[in-house]
Amino acid sequence: MTLIFCGNSFKYEAEAVAKLFFPGESFDFLYEHLLVDGDACIIRRKKCKNYSFCFVTASLGGKRERRCGKVKNDAQNYEKLCEQILCRLLFLCLKELTGISPPWGMLTGIRPVAFINKLIDSGIARDEIKKNLSEDFFVSEEKLDFAFEISDMQRPFLNPAKNSFSLYISVPFCPSRCSYCSFVSHSIESAGKLVPDYVKKLCEEIAITAEIADKLGLVPDTVYIGGGTPTSLEAEQLFKIMETAAKNFNLSGVREYTVEAGRADTVTEEKLIAIKSAGATRISINPQTMNDDVLKAIGRRHTFRQFLDSYALARNLGFSNINMDLIAGLPTDTLESFKTSVDKAIELNPESITVHTLTLKRSSNLFGDFEKVKDNPVGKMVSYSQKALKNAGYRPYYLYRQKNTLDNLENAGYAKKGYESLYNIFIMEEIQTILAVGAGASTKLVNLSKGNIKRVYNYKFPYEYIGRFNMLMERKQEIIDFFEGVD
């Protein structure tokens, strides 16, 4: 497909719209109106005396669709309006030619609920927001209702104390790499020798960060140890990290303490006991699918049976807040097998279940295999999970979207009442500072009264993190500067 721009250069926006209909495809771009053989969209703006006329002509497989609109030349936000109108026209042409109706319409942002929350907070009536999202962005009624339901659910959690923060501790190691993973995670087998030094530096960073938080009067509210798979570490290493956090921060007021025990092949009694005794209140054990063939296809070296055993072990040891992740659209999975995974997850009765839709990330092993997964019935899978989970008493409470997700669908977290993860809400809604430590971690500084957010990144790879630790710690000054208003 070629995108041809005349009288404008809204390449980035138009490409994002075209990708909704042609996922995984790359486009050619032209900036003059040349005759092109084959599939093409001409995106044209022509400025006349009082108005600018916007035209889109799309040709696909010998069929052609044409739409037009206009914008007053003296309109406020003239450029923005032209861009929006051209994108809408492009969307409508491609919808007609392909027969595809993206459920989230043209809404390409990753946080639709945050977008709705912001509009509600600015005093815009719900009906008006719905009308705007439906008529201007073509969001389906089903997705609108879903996003509003989540927005309502989140309301009581949207006011964390101003001086509070969440602590994120990164453990970027996994037993093996899942085919869909884009995370900078290192196989514990190949990077294992780095682990002792990594844990040592991580503990140092925890202590340094605690000093800064203390100096700034920041108080920890939630703790999240993620990765990677933190339980790839040995029990003593995990305990050491958590003990260091407890010694350096005052965790007495922490409302939620999560440790990802993501993969069943890393879960042992010793590690669960270490996690629990060091203060974790919530863990995540993620089957992704309950189908052994699918687990094999995605490179996870554990079986459904192992997952069941890990879950039972955690329950027996007294974990009373467990999350499970599932993914819709995995290679070789079918609608029936996905439904079975959802049903089995519900039967096990965890406190929360997160349903992701498969995303094809450039750096994942699966990226080149778009053909293998592109026809997976993810729309039906996601709809089924939504209904089944609601019927079982789980309520959707957070949602986010990612680029290159099959059918442009979403990831949604469901929880039983009282088990909504605060950390997940805070990170998605960007309403609380996250002080993050470890390789690949990014600190997010939030100043709600000024409405600004700043990110401070740590090195991605453990060897860089260890080798350039001192330089990294110098960056911590940015946290102090942010809160002391020096910028």
Ligand code: SF4
């Ligand atoms: S467990 Fe998670 S972080 Fe680790 S390889 Fe698999 S998807 Fe990536």
